[in-house]
Amino acid sequence: MSRSNATGSPNPSTFILLGIPGLxxxxxxIAIPFSVMYAIAFLGNFTIMLIVKMEPSLHGPMYYFLCMLAATDLVLSTSTVPKMLSIFWFNDREINFSACLTQMFFIHCFTAMESGIFASMALDRYVAICNPLRHSTILTNPIVGKIGLAMLLRGGLITLPCPLLARLWPYCRTNVMLHTCCEHTAVVNLACADIRISSYYGLFVAVLLLGLDVLYIAVSYTLILRAIFSLPTKDARLKTFGTCGSHLCAILAFYIPGLxxxxxxxxxxxxxxxxxxLFANVCLLFPPMLNPIIYGVRTKHIRDRLLRLFTQKGT
Known part of the structure; x- marks a missing residue:
């Protein structure tokens, strides 16, 4: 095993990312499907943001939250996949210690932000279905912007202690990491110190942040379903529930693999x-790849605008 090359310092100057041990x-x-997934994620999320920007009829809370989700997915996938592919293709395994901690921050901050955006989208669906007459007055553009900023600040502030604590630990045994990226647990497990504070804090963040978001989404959809089942006709119930379909699919694609x-x-x-x-890498890349597909296929306004865009280019 490689030793830390930072003589006289508790921290190594670099970590060595082995990739997928045993494979x-x-x-x-393995790089081929991951590169295809990243290409789909990058192009799909960029296209979603472009369509919403170009189409004035999509300038509303639901689509602004969707743009936030697309931007979050772009940052999350781009912070991990290029380095992963450089390991797979070019055997470029070294990563600077500070760059490793920065990558750790981005991974966990934007994962937390994505969870918060899903909770915000649940709020949008709740207001749209349970209080439709006040939807435009409750979720105004400034309010949507403030919610997005709050989710970013929440993710950043609650994630920041993870790399700060990781920087405090001495790494005197080895700087070889059995992973493709600087995930929090993979990094602190290399420390030759009592890392219970880091472990407990990581568990606290997962339970408090993601747990509260899941609870909020569950309560929102309980109220939404109650409102839907109170509608007089089956067609009205199906049509109303259909407006939540994309959101529910994206939620399941994010939380189930992560859990x-x-x-x-x-x-x-x-x-x-x-x-x-391998599965941790899939969890990082699967939602960013799937989200634009889900919303592109299931959201009529986006699908129609996308078809119109290609039709105009073809004529």
Whole structure:
């Protein structure tokens, strides 16, 4: 195992990211689906933001939140995938210590922000369905902007202690990380110190932040479903519920893989390490890739504007 190359310093100057342990020989082939997923995520989310910007009829709370989600997905995937692909294709395994902590901050900050945006979108759907006459007065553009800024500040402030604590620990045993990115747990597990503060804080963030968001979304949709089932006709119920379909699919694509990854990492000691790392990478890239597909296919206004855009280019 490689030793830290920062003589006389508690911190290494670089970390070595091994990629996916046990599957080093297949890195080149593993990179192919990941690069395709990243290309879809990048182009899809950029297209969503472009369409909303170009189409005045989409300038409303739901689509502004969707743009926030697309921007968050772009930052989240771009902060991890390029380095991952450089490991897979060029064996470029070194990452500067400060760059590693910065990557850690971006991963967890924008994961928290994405969760907050999903909760904000649940608020939008609740107001639109349960109090439609006041929707435009409650969720004005300034209010939507303030909600987005609050989600960004919340994610940044609650995530900031993770890299700050990680910087305090001495890394005197090894600087080799069995991962493709500087995920919080992977970094602090290399420290030759009592890291319980970091571990407890990471668990606290996951339970408090994501747990509260999930609880809020669940309560919102309980009220939404109650309002939907009180509608007089089946067609009205289906049409109203259809406005929530994209949001529900995106929520499931974000929370279910993430929950499975956390549970297997903490309690699945018998699960192979390469599966942990591979699945953690899928969890980082799967929602950014899937979200623009879900909203592009299921949201009529976006689908129609996209078809019109390609039709105009084809004529």
């Amino acid at each position: 080093e020989g297949a890195h080149v082939w 499975f990854s956390v549970l297997t990492y903490r309690f699945g000691q018998s699960v192979a390490l390469h599966f942990h790392v």
